Amino acid sequence: MSSDTRDVVVVGAGIIGCLTAYLLAKGGLKVTLLEADSVGSHASGFAFGEMGAIDGAGLPDPLLEFSLWSLRRHEPLAKELFEVSGVDNEYQARGRLKLAFNDEEARAYKKDLEWQSKVTELGVEWLDSQEVVKVEPLANPECLGAVYLQRAAMVEPYRHTLAAAQAAEKLGVESLLRRATGLVVQGDRCLGVTFENGTIQAGMVVLAMGPWTQQAASWHGANIPVTPLKGQILRLQHSTQRIRTSLHYSGSYVASKPDGLIWAGTTEEEVGFDEETTLQARDKIMGDLLKMAPSMADAELVQQTACLRPLSGDGLPIVGKVPGWENLYVGTGAGRKGILWSTGMCYGLADLILTGRTEVPGVHHLDPARFQRD
Numbered sequence: 001m002s003s004d005t006r007d008v009v010v011v012g013a014g015i016i017g018c019l020t021a022y023l024l025a026k027g028g029l030k031v032t033l034l035e036a037d038s039v040g041s042h043a044s045g046f047a048f049g050e051m052g053a054i055d056g057a058g059l060p061d062p063l064l065e066f067s068l069w070s071l072r073r074h075e076p077l078a079k080e081l082f083e084v085s086g087v088d089n090e091y092q093a094r095g096r097l098k099l100a101f102n103d104e105e106a107r108a109y110k111k112d113l114e115w116q117s118k119v120t121e122l123g124v125e126w127l128d129s130q131e132v133v134k135v136e137p138l139a140n141p142e143c144l145g146a147v148y149l150q151r152a153a154m155v156e157p158y159r160h161t162l163a164a165a166q167a168a169e170k171l172g173v174e175s176l177l178r179r180a181t182g183l184v185v186q187g188d189r190c191l192g193v194t195f196e197n198g199t200i201q202a203g204m205v206v207l208a209m210g211p212w213t214q215q216a217a218s219w220h221g222a223n224i225p226v227t228p229l230k231g232q233i234l235r236l237q238h239s240t241q242r243i244r245t246s247l248h249y250s251g252s253y254v255a256s257k258p259d260g261l262i263w264a265g266t267t268e269e270e271v272g273f274d275e276e277t278t279l280q281a282r283d284k285i286m287g288d289l290l291k292m293a294p295s296m297a298d299a300e301l302v303q304q305t306a307c308l309r310p311l312s313g314d315g316l317p318i319v320g321k322v323p324g325w326e327n328l329y330v331g332t333g334a335g336r337k338g339i340l341w342s343t344g345m346c347y348g349l350a351d352l353i354l355t356g357r358t359e360v361p362g363v364h365h366l367d368p369a370r371f372q373r374d
């Protein structure tokens, strides 16, 4: 363990902490990454790993440009992290079909389609049920149609996080498996981070503690509203069937992954910091799976996982300096899009720390100061 002062201590080794640590080290800073459990052991390691949800909170305004920038950055980043770390995050371009089964669903999707179809780089269009089955033979032919997003992409989320962590280590980032317990402060500056039986001195601190970021409120006193939103995923084995695209319906999804398994999710559960899997979630996900792809009825369940998304008070990520502090930063709150948005959030945060400004479009909308104005 180092006893010298670090330029930056990053708390939390999910994707936000690991990628920010890598980018700060690339910018020439001496960085320590502090993690309570292990790298990617929560949402970042157990997400679905799709980058294609160009709808929901913040879309199209104010985060369309931010989301497109984030999506574009993934392919070159995957190559860069592989070159530095040797870990392949299994980035792949993958079409995405959001199925509608009745007129009401189709009407609701077509509202978003009005603006999505103008974003030519995404390649979004409406397909009728016959066209859906041509694109994805395993999709339920009884659907009415689907929104087809041709240029979505996927990574294996644990490998994405591991690649960032190992690339960071290659650039000299020190990793410590310790639970941070507070800040050492002097006026409006933090001088370090405390953990059980120790302290690290730091020139700056970044809080990237996912849904646990809220627990640091007593350390700094600012309002950074983040709550846990539990989600569960099933991994299944099917001897013959392989889904080419990803299928979505009613907040759930399914895709075949490079590990040879079929991953199907998900739930949205407000149950605090509970990360246990449940039978109700298994049944709900299986029901949605069979609606999307009926031939999965004979797939065999191999694994069920549960983890917690960090959901911010307004559904947008929280990135920037903690109000009232000179050298304390935060990166969290990406909810269901933390893998997609990880690039925009971490490049934006690293730029702000290294130079005080960023070219990543839309990062100013993520400033934590927005929660202090009310």
Ligand SMILES: Cc1cc2nc3c(=O)[nH]c(=O)nc-3n(C[C@H](O)[C@H](O)[C@H](O)COP(=O)(O)OP(=O)(O)OC[C@H]3O[C@@H](n4cnc5c(N)ncnc54)[C@H](O)[C@@H]3O)c2cc1C
Residues within 6 Å of the ligand: 011, 012, 013, 014, 015, 016, 017, 034, 035, 036, 037, 038, 039, 040, 041, 042, 043, 044, 045, 046, 047, 048, 049, 050, 051, 178, 179, 180, 181, 208, 209, 210, 211, 212, 213, 229, 230, 231, 232, 233, 265, 266, 306, 307, 308, 309, 310, 331, 332, 333, 334, 335, 336, 337, 338, 339, 340, 341
């Ligand atoms: C089921 C599910 C599916 C998902 N699918 C997708 C998807 O397809 N696409 C997408 O874009 N997003 C997806 N997401 C969302 C995405 O996974 C999250 O938004 C993202 O991983 C959050 O990353 P993070 O680094 O902010 O938090 P986390 O991954 O939670 O990391 C925070 C880390 O901080 C550590 N920590 C906390 N407190 C302390 C402390 N006191 N000291 C030290 N360390 C601490 C924790 O142990 C943890 O490792 C999904 C999420 C879930 C739950």
